[in-house]
Amino acid sequence: MxxxxxxxxxxxxxxxxxxxxxxxxxxxxxxxxxxxxIEKNKDKIFEANRQDLESAKNLVESGEITSSTFNxxxxxxxxxxxxxQGIKDIVSLENPVGKVLLKRELDEGLVLTKTSCPIGVxxxxxxxxxxxxxxxSALAIKSSNAVILKGGKxxxxxxxxIMSVIQEALDSxxxxxxxxxxxxxxxxDVAEMLKQDKYIDLIIPRxxxxxxxxxxxxxxxxxxGHADGICHIFADESADLEKAKKIIIDAKTQYPSACNSxxxxxxxxxxxxxxxxxxxxxxxxIELIFTPESWHKEYGEKKLSVKTVNSLEEAIEHINxxxxxxxxxxxxxxxxxxxxxxxAVDSAGVYHNISTRFADGFRYGxxxxxxxxxNKTHARGPVGLEGLTIYKYTxxxxxxxxxxxxxxxxxxxxxxxxx
Amino acid sequence: MxxxxxxxxxxxxxxxxxxxxxxxxxxxxxxxxxxxxIEKNKDKIFEANRQDLESAKNLVESGEITSSTFNxxxxxxxxxxxxxQGIKDIVSLENPVGKVLLKRELDEGLVLTKTSCPIGVxxxxxxxxxxxxxxxSALAIKSSNAVILKGGKxxxxxxxxIMSVIQEALDSxxxxxxxxxxxxxxxxDVAEMLKQDKYIDLIIPRxxxxxxxxxxxxxxxxxxGHADGICHIFADESADLEKAKKIIIDAKTQYPSACNSxxxxxxxxxxxxxxxxxxxxxxxxIELIFTPESWHKEYGEKKLSVKTVNSLEEAIEHINxxxxxxxxxxxxxxxxxxxxxxxAVDSAGVYHNISTRFADGFRYGxxxxxxxxxNKTHARGPVGLEGLTIYKYTxxxxxxxxxxxxxxxxxxxxxxxxx
Numbered sequence: 001m002x003x004x005x006x007x008x009x010x011x012x013x014x015x016x017x018x019x020x021x022x023x024x025x026x027x028x029x030x031x032x033x034x035x036x037x038i039e040k041n042k043d044k045i046f047e048a049n050r051q052d053l054e055s056a057k058n059l060v061e062s063g064e065i066t067s068s069t070f071n072x073x074x075x076x077x078x079x080x081x082x083x084x085q086g087i088k089d090i091v092s093l094e095n096p097v098g099k100v101l102l103k104r105e106l107d108e109g110l111v112l113t114k115t116s117c118p119i120g121v122x123x124x125x126x127x128x129x130x131x132x133x134x135x136x137s138a139l140a141i142k143s144s145n146a147v148i149l150k151g152g153k154x155x156x157x158x159x160x161x162i163m164s165v166i167q168e169a170l171d172s173x174x175x176x177x178x179x180x181x182x183x184x185x186x187x188x189d190v191a192e193m194l195k196q197d198k199y200i201d202l203i204i205p206r207x208x209x210x211x212x213x214x215x216x217x218x219x220x221x222x223x224x225g226h227a228d229g230i231c232h233i234f235a236d237e238s239a240d241l242e243k244a245k246k247i248i249i250d251a252k253t254q255y256p257s258a259c260n261s262x263x264x265x266x267x268x269x270x271x272x273x274x275x276x277x278x279x280x281x282x283x284x285x286i287e288l289i290f291t292p293e294s295w296h297k298e299y300g301e302k303k304l305s306v307k308t309v310n311s312l313e314e315a316i317e318h319i320n321x322x323x324x325x326x327x328x329x330x331x332x333x334x335x336x337x338x339x340x341x342x343x344a345v346d347s348a349g350v351y352h353n354i355s356t357r358f359a360d361g362f363r364y365g366x367x368x369x370x371x372x373x374x375n376k377t378h379a380r381g382p383v384g385l386e387g388l389t390i391y392k393y394t395x396x397x398x399x400x401x402x403x404x405x406x407x408x409x410x411x412x413x414x415x416x417x418x419x
Numbered sequence: 420m421x422x423x424x425x426x427x428x429x430x431x432x433x434x435x436x437x438x439x440x441x442x443x444x445x446x447x448x449x450x451x452x453x454x455x456x457i458e459k460n461k462d463k464i465f466e467a468n469r470q471d472l473e474s475a476k477n478l479v480e481s482g483e484i485t486s487s488t489f490n491x492x493x494x495x496x497x498x499x500x501x502x503x504q505g506i507k508d509i510v511s512l513e514n515p516v517g518k519v520l521l522k523r524e525l526d527e528g529l530v531l532t533k534t535s536c537p538i539g540v541x542x543x544x545x546x547x548x549x550x551x552x553x554x555x556s557a558l559a560i561k562s563s564n565a566v567i568l569k570g571g572k573x574x575x576x577x578x579x580x581i582m583s584v585i586q587e588a589l590d591s592x593x594x595x596x597x598x599x600x601x602x603x604x605x606x607x608d609v610a611e612m613l614k615q616d617k618y619i620d621l622i623i624p625r626x627x628x629x630x631x632x633x634x635x636x637x638x639x640x641x642x643x644g645h646a647d648g649i650c651h652i653f654a655d656e657s658a659d660l661e662k663a664k665k666i667i668i669d670a671k672t673q674y675p676s677a678c679n680s681x682x683x684x685x686x687x688x689x690x691x692x693x694x695x696x697x698x699x700x701x702x703x704x705i706e707l708i709f710t711p712e713s714w715h716k717e718y719g720e721k722k723l724s725v726k727t728v729n730s731l732e733e734a735i736e737h738i739n740x741x742x743x744x745x746x747x748x749x750x751x752x753x754x755x756x757x758x759x760x761x762x763a764v765d766s767a768g769v770y771h772n773i774s775t776r777f778a779d780g781f782r783y784g785x786x787x788x789x790x791x792x793x794n795k796t797h798a799r800g801p802v803g804l805e806g807l808t809i810y811k812y813t814x815x816x817x818x819x820x821x822x823x824x825x826x827x828x829x830x831x832x833x834x835x836x837x838x
Contacts, residue, residue: 017765020762020763020765021759021763106782106784110773119796120765201796202796217639220635220639242818250822254825342813343439346811348812349811349813350813351813352814352815353816353819354814354816354818354819355821358821359812364525365531375641375809376538376621376809377538377620377796378641380809381810381812391800393767393769393783393799394768394769395777396757396770399659399661401673402669406673412782412784
């Protein structure tokens with residue numbers, strides 16, 4: 001197994017070098033053919049999905065998977081249309097690779113250029129949703145990264161069929177390198193993937209927080225994503241009652257299992273409409289919990305921890321201690337308080353008078369999204385194609401040597417040339 | 420020990436939150452006072468350094484440290500002047516925190532802003548050079564990051580004295596938070612530091628490749644830096660002999676122990692002046708080595724591996740296999756070959772007709788430099804202040820909820836407002 005995985009990883013690395021120098025036109029052409037081929041073969045994909053659903057039914061009955069997992073597994077015409085449209089949307093985005101980020105003349109005839117380039121090989125580990133494959137594959141191709149995909153075992157037939165349909169389209173483009181997309185299937189493969197820091201440059205887990213936590217704790221490869229989504233809303237003493245009701249109800253009930261749903265409500269002790277607010281939340285079907293043990297909780301359902309705080313500072317301290325660094329919001333009519341809160345809270349998203357549910361790449365206008373990161377390095381918050389790139393520095397010269405500069409014969413003038 | 424270190428780490432994290440909201444003016448004021456205080460107390464620092472040098476002399480005699488380590492340990496008037504000037508240079512750089520990177524109206528009254536912010540707490544582990552303390556401390560303060568520093572035991576008295584002089588200056592600024600700079604001293608502290616991913620956001624090792632390798636292999640915290648510097652020069656069949664001589668001699672002999680010195684020379688089989696070139700290198704005191712075992716070697720002295728390749732492609736493949744991803748250069752009069760090489764070689768720096776020794780933050784015009792990174796995420800190549808920052812997203816709204824957009828009552832218009 002180890003041997004097989006190493007071969008896959010080595011092939012992916014080799015493919016990534018070829019993909020790195022492929023033109024944007026060829027990548028877009030290949031992606032459009034992929035979208036077309038998925039459309040053309042949707043019945044085959046539905047058929048494979050039906051096999052997976054058949055097996056999954058038994059797993060639901062025996063309690064091995066939940067009915068919500070079953071629903072995520074199921075492909076329908078809507079999801080299929082979104083898959084195809086998603087690829088076309090990615091084609092329409094700007095090529096994130098080969099962008100000149102800086103151009104600077106260091107000295108006469110000595111020009112430094114900073115250019116965006118792909119990261120290399122991405123390891124993608126995802127759970128039930130088979131539609132993730134086409135999205136991630138398209139993002140990887142658009143950003144010139146090779147991928148090794150490991151999907152959930154419940155969707156194995158669907159995953160294999162989607163991959164073979166994608167691969168067939170890629171194979172029809174003679175310039176497109178082989179082995180850009182690679183699929184592995186076992187837990188042992190995942191264990192190997194997490195060890196292969198020689199070949200894999202970034203791991204992206206797409207799934208529940210157990211999966212993400214396991215991965216973060218078991219690899220030295222950088223991991224892009226978030227484990228928890230413990231988001232907070234703070235209503236200060238000047239909060240508008242109607243805005244507070246509307247925002248908190250949206251943040252808790254519009255999609256309770258989303259990572260950007262609110263989990264804890266902090267209320268300033270001098271907020272005058274506390275009872276009215278809490279009653280409105282209860283009427284919206286939200287269960288309120290007032291114990292300190294709940295401050296670490298991500299409910300994923302219509303439950304909300306509530307705490308009274310004595311000051312803006314206490315609210316900020318509570319959030320910086322208990323938040324997972326995902327998204328927080330302050331409800332206040334006091335602009336100064338909003339400013340202090342947004343500066344001092346150390347999370348990927350910090351909002352004023354809106355729902356935490358806005359934390360999303362599509363809503364931010366990034367087009368496609370790889371995921372939401374709570375990392376403090378590389379990429380933070382909703383991550384688009386830019387998060388799948390890094391950069392390199394090139395210098396053009398003509399016999400320039402460092403000795404001349406060290407000895408003062410020549411000197412740098414560092415003139416930015418604009419990009 | 421574990422307990423003590425945790426307290427230090429917790430205090431550093433708390434300090435980082437206060438530092439994150441400190442104005443650029445206060446940071447610069449504090450830094451100028453630090454520069455002044457070092458200048459004023461240089462005799463005390465020299466005296467502490469003399470104690471360290473006294474002990475180190477015995478270590479050189481007993482062979483425990485090399486004479487080059489001894490030299491790096493020694494402070495003189497030049498190094499002292501550079502320390503003070505280095506801090507002043509950092510003051511003159513733009514505040515890297517609080518820069519607006521993107522401003523976008525998502526919908527009427529709903530404005531997204533992406534703003535640069537500090538990473539949090541940096542763990543800095545460095546070897547003999549005590550002058551690193553003032554440089555790293557100044558970079559950390561300028562970028563609003565708290566630090567935990569662990570210096571080499573050979574320079575313990577110097578390190579302690581420099582830190583106390585720096586701290587004295589910071590303490591004289593009432594607005595400046597306590598515990599921004601923290602120093603630890605033992606190997607056990609380092610072991611604890613590498614485990615504290617709750618409090619420490621980034622580790623920066625400054626030292627030899629053994630140190631860096633050890634750290635990279637023993638922590639899940641992101642590490643910024645490079646272990647090896649196995650840099651290559653490829654002379655193709657059209658290379659100009661005089662340029663080749665000049666560039667290779669500079670890249671190998673100007674400072675052989677630097678990470679950006681060349682270690683392997685690849686020569687195209689049809690390069691017509693092979694013997695002349697190799698003779699010139701030997702005359703410059705370079706020992707040439709022709710065995711495949713040497714392709715992994717970083718000599719750090721005037722030795723150079725030499726390999727004949729049959730094509731540009733073979734040169735690229737060799738480099739992508741054996742390079743540490745630091746810096747490579749092609750010597751060619753063929754512009755097309757240069758372009759292919761610079762696109763296909765996957766290293767932080769890829770040059771045409773210049774010495775690999777140009778890989779350096781000062782030479783690139785970045786002002787101060789944290790180090791050179793061979794990472795494929797976050798920051799690559801010479802890293803300046805920007806590499807010590809990340810960003811957060813804030814949104815200003817007025818009661819906006821996601822339900823309205825999900826149900827089609829409202830829609831996003833994503834209008835960039837310019838920054």
